[in-house]
Amino acid sequence: MDLQDFDSAHLYFDEPLAPEVAPVWPAAEQYAEGTAEQPLLEAQALAPDDLTVLVGLYRFYYYQHRYEAALQIARRRVEVVGPRLLLPANWSEIDAGHVAVAAERGIGLLRFYLLALKGGYLSLRLGRFEQGKAMLLKVVELDTDNRLGARLLLDVLAEHSAEILIFPTAANAEIRP
Structure with missing residues (x-):
């Protein structure tokens, strides 16, 4: 199975946006801007399982360097x-048989799921090395061809484990004009 072979696959953004979100979505789409949080939270309150809304929130928090919030959205x-996808509730229990099903x-939703699990990178950024490493190891185990690139993150972690520095979060980062 090739996780990059999704040309004809249904992707999350192919699903129609929940109609109740339409009034707030234009402002929410500006997730690269600092002003999108409130409309995104309104959209999430209206449609908590809408994948487009969840991606918008994830991107907003990620771009704002709010990694804890981004990690919570990845979990969601x-x-x-x-x-x-009929996957076990606990991601650590997923095996090749589950992935085949x-x-x-x-395949598009499976990629979406595994990329959310690759959010273990955020755990690394937050200093939760064991959790982040476990999540990335699971992605590598399931993505045997390394099509999602998680192996590189583990290689960098292994190569620099003695030199790891905790990155500042948005709350304590120095902001420069």
């Missing part, structure tokens, strides 16, 4: 998509 993405249900 896993919670929402996992049942649709999930791929049959939708």
Whole structure:
């Protein structure tokens, strides 16, 4: 199974946006701007399982260097998509058999799920090395061809484990004009 072979696959953004979100979505789409949080939270309150809304929130928090919040959204993405793919509730229990079934249900959604799990990178950024490493190891185990690039993150972690520095979060980062 090639996780890059999704040309004809159904992707999360192919799903129609929940109609109740439409009034707030134009402002929420500005997730690269600092002003999008409130509309995104309103959209999430209106449609908590909408994948486009969850991606918008994830990107907003990531671009704002709010990694804890981004990691929470990545977890929510896993919670929402996992049942649709018939995956175990606990990501650490997923094996190749589960992935084969999930791929049959939708390779695009499987990629979406695994990329959310690759959010273990955020755990690394937050100094939670064991958690982040475990999440990335699971992605590498399931993505044997390394099509999602998680192996590189583990290689960098292994190569620099003695030199790891904790990156500042948005709350304590120096802001320069």
